[in-house]
Amino acid sequence: MKTTQRFAYSALIAVMLTGLGACSSMSSQDKSTAVGAGVGAVGGAALTGGSTVGTIGGAAVGGIIGHEVGD
Numbered sequence: 001m002k003t004t005q006r007f008a009y010s011a012l013i014a015v016m017l018t019g020l021g022a023c024s025s026m027s028s029q030d031k032s033t034a035v036g037a038g039v040g041a042v043g044g045a046a047l048t049g050g051s052t053v054g055t056i057g058g059a060a061v062g063g064i065i066g067h068e069v070g071d
Contacts, residue, residue: 029067036066 023031040062041055048054 032069033063033067036069037063040065 023034026034037059041059043062044054044056044058045051047058
């Protein structure tokens, strides 16, 4: 069991580092859109008890707001 958990943790770290490296060439507005979508997805999931529609809706609204707020 510990081997599986260790592998999953390592895979998660690798994916996160790869994702962060991909953001280096993004414009400020693109970064704001991505952050807005992420925050919106978490907020939508929290408000709807984890429903898929709430998560996607939150991500869409958050992405739009992030895009408009971004420089």
